[in-house]
Structures are given as structure tokens and as C-alpha cells.
Amino acid sequence: MCRLFGMTTGGPRVRATFWLLDAPQSLNAQSRRMPDGTGLGWFSLGDEPVRDRAPVAAYENSDFASEARNVVSHTFVSHVRYASTGAVDVHNCHPLDMNDRLFAHNGVVQGLDVLDSWLTDVDRALMEGQTDSELVFAYVIAEIRRHGDTTAGLISAVRRIAAELPVYALNILLAEPHRLWALRYPDPNELWVLAPELGGFGGVHHLASDHELGSLDVATANGEGPGQGQGDQDHTTPAYVIASEPMNHDPDWRLLAPGELLVVDGLEARSLFPFDAPAHPVRLADLSLSEATSQARSRS
Numbered sequence: 001m002c003r004l005f006g007m008t009t010g011g012p013r014v015r016a017t018f019w020l021l022d023a024p025q026s027l028n029a030q031s032r033r034m035p036d037g038t039g040l041g042w043f044s045l046g047d048e049p050v051r052d053r054a055p056v057a058a059y060e061n062s063d064f065a066s067e068a069r070n071v072v073s074h075t076f077v078s079h080v081r082y083a084s085t086g087a088v089d090v091h092n093c094h095p096l097d098m099n100d101r102l103f104a105h106n107g108v109v110q111g112l113d114v115l116d117s118w119l120t121d122v123d124r125a126l127m128e129g130q131t132d133s134e135l136v137f138a139y140v141i142a143e144i145r146r147h148g149d150t151t152a153g154l155i156s157a158v159r160r161i162a163a164e165l166p167v168y169a170l171n172i173l174l175a176e177p178h179r180l181w182a183l184r185y186p187d188p189n190e191l192w193v194l195a196p197e198l199g200g201f202g203g204v205h206h207l208a209s210d211h212e213l214g215s216l217d218v219a220t221a222n223g224e225g226p227g228q229g230q231g232d233q234d235h236t237t238p239a240y241v242i243a244s245e246p247m248n249h250d251p252d253w254r255l256l257a258p259g260e261l262l263v264v265d266g267l268e269a270r271s272l273f274p275f276d277a278p279a280h281p282v283r284l285a286d287l288s289l290s291e292a293t294s295q296a297r298s299r300s
Contacts, residue, residue: 002106003030004191006173006242008075008180010266014237016076020068023247028065030245031080037093038064038080041102042073047177049097077175079104096134098126098141101150101176105133106244107169107189108287115139115165136161136170150174151263154181155274162275168282173242180264182242186278187258192246194253196238196267240264 005027007016020040021028031038038061041051052063077095095102109115109132116124116135123138139161144153154174161167162185169189174181184191242262246253256262261272 002104003027003080003244004104004106004171004173004242005078005244005247006076006104006175006180006182007239008175008178008264008267009237009239010178010264010268011074012237013072013074014239015069015072016078017069019241019243019247020078021065024249025243025245025247027078027080028068039078039093039095039104040064040067040071041077041095041097041104041175042071043075043175043177044073049100049102049175051095051097051102074178075175075180077102077104077173095173095175096129096137098137099145101141101174103133103137103140103175104173105136106171107167107185108132108282109136109161109168109170110166110282111164115161118142118160136172140172140174150176150179151181151261151272154183155261155272158183158185158275162278164279166280166282166286167278168284168287171244178266180240180242182256182262182264184256184258184260185275186281188284190244191256192243192253193256193262194241194243194246194250195269196240238267240267240269 005016005019007019018026020026023029027038039051041049044050052067079093079095095104097103112132112135115132119135119138119142123142126141127134127138136157140154140157142153143157143160144150147153147156154172158170158172161170167186169187170183170185171189171191172181172183172185174183182191182193241247257271257273259273259275259277261274263270263272
């Protein structure tokens, strides 16, 4: 299955190099099994979403490696893709960006013609690709707009999808500046969290200076930069880390429960369970060959 990664410190700007490149199960390593696309999203100093995506594996993408070492942000969303619907194309790579929010998804939702009928022309104008993920995101955005609240809109959208469409899995990461939503629904695909009060410090280094990507004094790959001494390498910042599989050997990774929606606002987190089981559950045997292959839960 596609792999998801999200991280937020709630405020301080950091790099996500460890999780993206260096961890035993980094996104870079996972991309050897998920070769159809990669993307990294973050928020600029003005808290605008920024993305870089490509229809190639992360381990083959020099831009991904460079940005993983140099981008600083308080919140990240990254994704490596195994295509189930939509061409292997940059517009079908995640994270997606609509209305200043970043979104990544894995799973399979069917009945896409019905889902499309729920959208207005205004909603469709936000779309770039042809995947079930982007239709889901467009509908989530429509419901957020209708409710005037991100959590309420996300819950409303998922409830209707679960009630009216065939669903195999709907794992979601949704990000705004300093805020992150993680949903595991219902249970076929895993989603894990490493909380800051437990192990969510590893590999997260704080940067004292707020600079955009490309500035010469952001930091070097080893954590040092102009005006920063060796001690800065030990200046860790707590963060919530969310991933499709545990990315290192920390025993404090927690598997989200089926149907759990984790809402992280700053570094305050709460778990909600607002969903019934899918009304039209899809079994692995019911999926097409491409869908079933994309949902394989292989680990190296």
C-alpha cells in the first residue's frame, strides 16, 4: 500500500531528515517497495503550503533527498505511492493541496461516479488528477467549507462516504499550519503514531533561525550551520510523528485503533471515534488486481 508520513512540532521549525532519509524504515527506504511516485509537503514562513512531487520513487529522486535535508517547517506531510487508480503522473502524486491544506491518503474507495456527483463545479476546479484520493479530498474540502470547521467537515465527509460508498480502507493525513489530522478507517491498513511524551523526539532537530529553503544558513546536513555549534545537534524538539509503519525500533510507536481519528493541534492531541463500520465493506478479494496489489502490506 502507499505509505504516509506526517509530523508536527506545533510551532518550532525543524527538519524531518531522519524520518525521510535516515531511519531504518524511512520514506526513502519504503519507496523501494512503492515506486510510482513521491511527494513532500510543508508550510512556508508565511504558513502557505508548499509541495514537490514527482512520478518516480523517492530513492531515485535527488530533489526529494535535497529537500529532506534542507527544508524546515513545523508541519510536514509526505507520501510514497503505489498506484491503484489514475496514471503514474505528477498530478496523481501526494500530498494534494486544496484551500491551503495538505492531504495524503491510502486505501481504496469505490463508487467514484457517485462521489463525483456530490461535488460542484467549484469543488472540481480544485482538482488536478484522476484518483479516488483527490475525489475524497475535494469532498472533504467541500464539507469543511459547509461546516466552517475542519474536524467537523472531515467527520461529515467520511461518515457519508462510509454510509453510501463501497470502502476497503480510508487512511488519511490532513494538515494545516501547526495542526494535523490522522485517520485509520476501518482496519485493513495500519497507521501508527509516536507521541512526543513517549518517543517522538528521535531525529527531530530544532533550528534557531527561520529561513526558507535555499538560504545558505539554514543548516548543514549534520545539524550545524553558521552561528550554530556542535551543541545544536542535541537540541531536540518534541513532535508527533505519524506513519503507515513504525519507522525505527522505538517501542513507543502506537497503532491507531480501527476508526480512530487523531487530532493534533499544536502539541495537544485527542482521539475521536465518530464513525460506524462501513455500510458497504469491500474485502481484499473484491478488489481489482491493480487495487489489491497496491494494498499489499509488505515490509522489508
